[in-house]
Structures are given as C-alpha cells and as structure tokens.
Amino acid sequence: MMTFMFAIFAFAMSLDKVQYGALFRNSQRQIGILSCALVMALLWQVQAGILPSLNIHILAVTAVTLVLGWRLSLLSSLLASLLCYFFASSEINFSSFWLLNGILPVYISYALFVVCYHYLPRHFFIYIFVCAFISGGLVAALKIILSAVYFWSIGLYDWQVLKDNYMFYSVIMWFPEAMLNGMAITLLITYRPHWVRTFYDKEYLDR
Template sequence: MFNNPDLTVLISMNMLLVLWLVVGVIAWSSFDKALYKSLITTPARQTGVFSCAIVFCVLWQIKAGILPGLELHILGVTAITLVLGWRFAILSALCASALLVAFGQLSLVQLPLHLLLTAFIPILFTYAVFIICYNLLPRHFFIYIFICSFLCAALVSCVKIATVSAFYYFSGNYNWYELSENYLYLCAIIWFPEAMLNGMAISILITYRPHWVKTFYDKDYLDS
C-alpha cells in the first residue's frame, strides 16, 4: 500500500503511455470527417457541444471523497451522450477536460486516467445500452426514459466506481479492504441522484425540445 496523498506520482511512465494510447485510439475512432464538417458549418451544434462541455466542467468539480483519487460526483454522461451521440459526447468531454487542465483543476498526469474512466468508458457504455435497447426492446417512449436514461445512468455511476476501484487495486495504490470500505459501497449512494438527474434532463428535453436529442426518434418512440 502506498500512502502518498498525491496518487498522480504513482502512475508509472509505462502506465501513462498505455493510458494515452487507449485514450488516443478511442478519440481517433470517434472522429468522423463528415460529422465534424457539419459541426463547423452548424452554429447550433457548436453551441450544443460546448454547452455540454461547460455542464461537464461544473458537474465534475462538485465532488467529495474520503481517500485521494477516490472521488464521488455526478457524471451527467448518460444525458449528454443521448443528446449529442457518442462521437460529439467524446468531443465535449475532451473540451471539458481541456478547460479543467487550463484552470489548474486537473493535471496532465491525471488527464488520460480521467478521460478514460470518467468520460470515455461511461460514454461508450451508455451508447451500447442505447443500441441494445433500440434493437432488442420495443421502441417505446417510456423505455427510452426509464431504461436508456434512468436505469442506464444508475449503471454508469456504478461502472465508473468499479473501473476506478479496479485501476487503483491493480496498480497497488489501495488494497481491497480500503476500496470496499471507502469507495465501492458508495454505489448504493450515488446511483439514485445520477439516475434522477439524467432521467429528468432527458424527460424535459424530449418533451419540450425533442429535436435537440440526437438519439430520440419521433417516428420510433411516439408512433409506436
């Protein structure tokens, strides 16, 4: 067990390289020339992406934790992924993380780990749940709200805690007892507020501004 309060020094150069490689591959995979061209020519999309980046910044800074590196906060990833789609959600997360680095709230050493565990994995998990629901379940308004949004957000909060715990356990920063007693049990606390925030946001948007939500298709969810 390492007791240094600054866990960033415990990330070895090899581990950093692996993290940057994984983050780079995911970010590159999200790039679509036609989609980004439309972003440049459509001010409304630019506003959406950067507004969501600001939301990410605010949510990710309201956090609490018992041990260094084991912070608890609302992610907001599910709602933003459903609104923007996974490619622009990743872009928005990149912009938000760049702002956090620029304002000294996140170090460059922490950046790849933060991007992977707080943003990229939750975003991809959310979109995978949406695709599974869209293809295997009835395309119904309430399924979109309660499964794609509410339930998915609850699962995403638990996935984030589980992946962070796995990283710190296998990197040797914390043992299983410390993680289970100080972090893993927080899944029981955070899942409901995460689910409520994302579920309410999506419910409001698809009621009053359904055209803002990229993954909500009127002909599928309202005509069924």
C-alpha cells in the same frame, strides 16, 4: 503512458470526417457541444471523497450521449476534462481522468442505448426510464467499479481500502445519477426533442 495511448485510441475511433465537417459548418451544434462540456465540467467539480483520487460526483454523461450521440459526446467529454484539468483546485492525472469520467462512460452509455433500441419496444417511456434513468444509474455504478479496478491495478490503493472507502458509493450514487439523467432527458424530449440525437419521433411517439 498506456492509459494515455488507450484514451487516444478510443477517441480516434470516434473521428468521422462527415460528422466533423457538418460540425464545423453548424454553429448551433458547436454551441451544444460546448454547453454540454461546460455542464459536465461544473458537475465534475462538485465532488466528494475520502482519499486522494477517490472522488465521487455526478457524471451526466448518459444524458449527453443521448443528446449528442457517442462521437460528439467523446469530443464534449474531452473539452470537459480539459476544463477540469486546467481549472481544478487539485492536481489530476488528465489521461486517467478523461478515460474514467468521459470515454468509458460514453461507450457504456451508448452500448446500453443500442441494446435498448434493438431489443426493447421503442416507446416514449422505455426511452426515458431505461435509456436515460436506469442506464444513467448503471453507468455511475460501473464508473466507480472500473475506477476502483484501475486504481488497484496501478498500485495506488489495495483492494480492501477501495472496497471499504470507495466501491460502496456505487450503490449510493446510482439513484441521484439516474434521477438527473432521467429528468434532463424528459425535459429535453418534451420541449426540445429535435435537440436529442438518439430520439426518433416516428419510432418513439407513433406507438
């Protein structure tokens, strides 16, 4: 119950009347959110794991956050989590699944973007390699670590089991997650830069 309340609170923080009003009037933006949700749901279904609930999969949340912004990314992650919940082959706990795979990665991804935006040079390659590539890998690693802490805190597994069977994946998953997010953002800002909400042409290209 506490997990569900925390997830709802974290999502409620993203609600913005102006942005959602624009969303309801813009069919292209609606398609973008649904497309991102579908891609994430498909990637989240391609997973591996040794023990129940200790699943490893590509998140792609960092790329989605850079494309949609944090508010709409939370909405897209909600839709992706609902798709996984209703169509998953195994039973999942919706609130913890949404929190660990959607909400926390979105907030971490956007926080890393904000830090890069304010403290690093605003350059095309900085955006690709730091905001997308490195941040994507860090988010994947932190997601696994936070998931391990959560499963330990609720008593699902003891710490030694998590350390031996789950946490070492944070090192293994760093590179594929970084590659996917980096490649996706590279293609988008090369061919469809206007689709990427956090990419500003005048700041990243006129340098």
